[in-house]
Amino acid sequence: MKQLTTSPLPIYLAVSAILSAAPATYASEEPAKTVERIAVTGSLIKRADLEESMPVTVFDKALIENSGAQNMIDVANNLTINSGSLFTNENAQLAGTSQFNIRGLGPGSTLTLINGRRAGIAPVATNLGNQFFDINQLPLAMIERIEFLTDGASSTYGSQAVAGVANIITRQGFEGLEVSGRYQDTTNEAYDINLVTGAANERGQFNLYATLTGQTRSYRSDFDFINERVGGNGNIYDSKFLSSTGSPGSYQLAQTDENGVITPTGSVFADPNCEAAGGVLQGGVCKTSFIDQLAILPAENRFQMFSEFSYDVTDSVTAYGEFSFSRNKVKAILGSPFYSNGLVKGGSTFVPGDHPFNFFVLNDAGDGLDYIDPANWDNDIHQAVDVVAKARPFGVYTTGDSASGINNALDIDFDYYRAVAGFEADISDTWTLNTSYVYAVGKRTETTHLGMSSTTFNDAVLDGLFNPFGTALSSPGLVSPKDGTSIAGNSEDELAAVLHAFVDETYSEQQVVESIASGDLFDLDTGTVGLAIGAQYRYEDYQYTPDSLSAKGLGFGSTPSASISGDTNVFAVFAELFVPVHEDVEVQTALRYEDYDTAGSTLDPKIAVKWDINDQWILRSSFGTSFQAPTNLQTGETLGGAYIDDPVSVQNGVPVCHPAGISNYVYITTKGSDDLEPSKAKSWNLGLVYQPTKNLMMKADLWSFDYSDLVAQDSSATGIVNAQCAGVAQGGKPKDDPRINRSAEGQLREITLNYINTGSVETQGIDFSANYDLDLAAMGDLTLGFDSTYVATFDIVAIDGQPAIDGAGSYNSANAFKAMPQVRANTRASWKLDGHALNASIRYISNYDNDLTADEHDKIAAFTSVDLKYSYTFESSAGSTLLNVGVNNLFDKAPPSLGDGVRPGYDATTHDVRGRVLYAGFTHTFN
Secondary structure, eight states, X not given: OOOOSXXXXXXXXXXXXXXXXXXHHHTTSOOOSSOOOOOOTTOSSOOSOOTTTSOEEEEEHHHHHHTTOOSHHHHHHTOTTBOSOOSSOOSGGXXXXXXXXXXXXXXXXXXXXXXXXXXXXXXXXOTTOOBOOOGGGSOGGGEEEEEEEOSOOHHHHOTTTTSEEEEEEEOTTOOEEEEEEEEEESSSEEEEXXXXXXXXXXXXXXXXXXXXXXXXXEEGGGOHHHHHHTSOTTOXXXXXXXXXXXXXXXXXXXXXXXXXXXXXXEEEEEOTTTTTTTOEEETTEEEEEOTTSBEEEOEEEEEXXXXXXEEESSSSEEEEEEEEEEEEEEEEEEOOOOOOOSSSTTSOEEEOTTSTTOOEEEXXXXXXXXXXXXXXXXXXXXOOOOEEEESOTTOOOOSSTTOOSOOEEEEEEEEEEXXXXXXXXXXXXXXXXXXXXXXXXXXXXXXETTOBOHHHHHHHHHTTOSOOSTHHHHOTTOBOTTTSOOXXXXXXXXXXXXXXXXXXXXXXXXXXXXXXXXXXXXXXXXXXXXXXXXXXXXXXXXXXXXXXXXXXTOSSSSSOOOOEEEEEEEEEEEEEEEEEEETTEEEEEEEEEEEETTTEEEEEEEEEXXXXXXXXXXXXEEEEEEEEOOOTTTTSEEEEEEEEEOSEEEETTEEEEOOOSOEEEEEEEEXXXXXXXXXXXXXXXXXXXXEEETTEXXXXXXXXXXXXXXEEESSOHHHHHHHTTTTOOTTXXXXXXXXXXXXXXXXXXXXXXXXXXXXXXXXXXXXXXXXXXEEOGGGXXXXXXXXXXXXXXXXXXXXXXXXOEEOTTBOOTTSSSOOBOSEEEEEEEEEEETTEEEEEEEEEEOOEEOTTSSOTTOEEOOEEEEEEEEEEEEEETTEEEEEEEEEESTTXXXXXXXXXXXXXXXXXXXXXXXXXXXXXXXXXXEX
């Protein structure tokens, strides 16, 4: 077991405080005779005393409000059992989405339900092709509580429930009208307005929840800690956000052979107007600063609506339904992309000598370029030559007053629809039948405003109708001395002639028909034996349709964007049996058979035992198997991209192993196979519940997951690139790898990976929680709470046969998983008196190894933050009004660094990048 390298002081202080306070009440209170229980997630059998049978963490409405959460990702951030969710998405593919990730086993390993039924799947996926439910589509005001079942649950719920289940329970039954709103200010600004209404009579009820929310955009340079760590701290030449390909670019002499093949030759000549046009001149090359070519927090505007009803058709039949809609409009940013679809071998742009703004001539040696200032150009003396331009042709866009070029805006629109229809019927006095149909659709439309037709662009450069040189931005009013008429700046008409808005569309669909009969079999002396049996049919579809030009490879890059199409049909039968084998011992068993038309079948059992040792102690344990079937993306092909630091640089036209701080945006293609099988997991849990009084409850759970046959890439893109120079002396030739595609000049362009069944992860740990209610008489009521998770092991085998990686307490940069701090803990206190309420919490995350560096002792620091919230409730003739103000991360602590100069400067899967968050809000409930 890995030893902790920092003292989790807040944990010990919190536990000590709770335990030291508790004995003061023992002498004055009688021990509770029974443990109050409610029906919870994890069983198909309707009973009222399963609360402590299984490891279920309940995050209710009051706890959500007290935590200061504005949206669902804030909820995930507050869970110690959750690890690896993306709190901010620099990857535009996932911008606007969020997900639960129990135990850090991947978003696709946590199944999300709404009122016990599948919630749907998002029209996006992780870079491993795992699909998930986008929790951002739900209005927070609809939630009564979220129940997190933290052991494997595939025997009950099917695929994806490997790490557990998040069951979102709505506020069904609310009557009246409630309006609330909130404004928050941090690095960006955000607001939300919420409506909750409901009506009921003796036969039915109806509820409607709606939310309108928005946030402004934040760039990297808006964060001081990013500027200091990786932005050069005021010195652009020290920035880690410099691309080797500039905007404007750098040039070489063009050489055309007898077959018409154009290749660059001679030394590189930076654009003379590099800096004046917004570029960065360094080492004789015009580079691009892309620190603000991406929004860490994109602008977003959401509208969310969820409605539900139930109606007693007869005394024994109840019909129910749900309908929800969500629209999220995301305004993301990408910098001016590199152009690799030109006429030159390797894809660079060819600019002929007769171009009106080509002022390059042959140098005296006859093997390279010289530049003539336009003011000194003489048509009788000077003769321009053909050149090769390696550039981002549409200029640099920055957020300051020196903005230049074209902003490559990405409009990403998400539309979600979900409908549920069903009925519950009493078959007999003790048996019920519940039949439901779920239809969920997700649509994602991405519009890239800086797209173009490469054919049109190449023709425009050849004809002199588009100026790719720096003069287009540095001297837009310059009249060409070569023809006396052409204007250097590219007009709106000229830009419109070459630009084309790329529209990519993605569609996901899930349909579920399910029928479950449950009731009593017979009575024993120890209680009633219960049974549930059921069947489910599930259909899932995924479609990706790229823009017609990018599908043909006629965009910025020559690699065609492949369409993706796949569907899956699933049939399942399942059963659950509850047996009270003793008056104090209960056994719950479950078995599920699930058959896929794409990935075979699987049979998964589970057994759980609960022992009421006495009135104060409960012992519980469970063991079972779970599975996750390959998604439609994993059996097809997925496309993505990332900025990758290249250990290879080009010297004298030859690629050598010599890192030059160069980062390139690399296209990453991952291909799958129909031979993929479901991933499998074995899980067990051993828990202890202690409730000595009605005011104090403690829970501890030991848990273990053995997750094998993972569907994963055969390597990471970064790992493949780094392997080219592993063990190679500096200046040596990089190793060949057919999965890597470089340009003719050696620049990294594309990496091809494969989905395979390989590798495993074994993880064990312990959850501990405590809650203590204290009546302070005239001084009010005080509640103390504590939640913690300790990850003892997280052993990763990336590819079968390779040695295990110790992922517990590691950043895990070189494998498919995310950062895994060993300790997460939340300590909270809530005080109430009359209409006043004060809430405080301390959140702690332990340090973890920084495997981005070679030093095994290098750590990403521990992090502790403090949240405060005050609220006041008063009554009036118009109803009840609650006003609140709060601050999260009171001391404005920046997320820990990844190391000096290591991008992106923080861990977005573990820490909130925003810093201090101030907010104020209200809730008014009408009489």
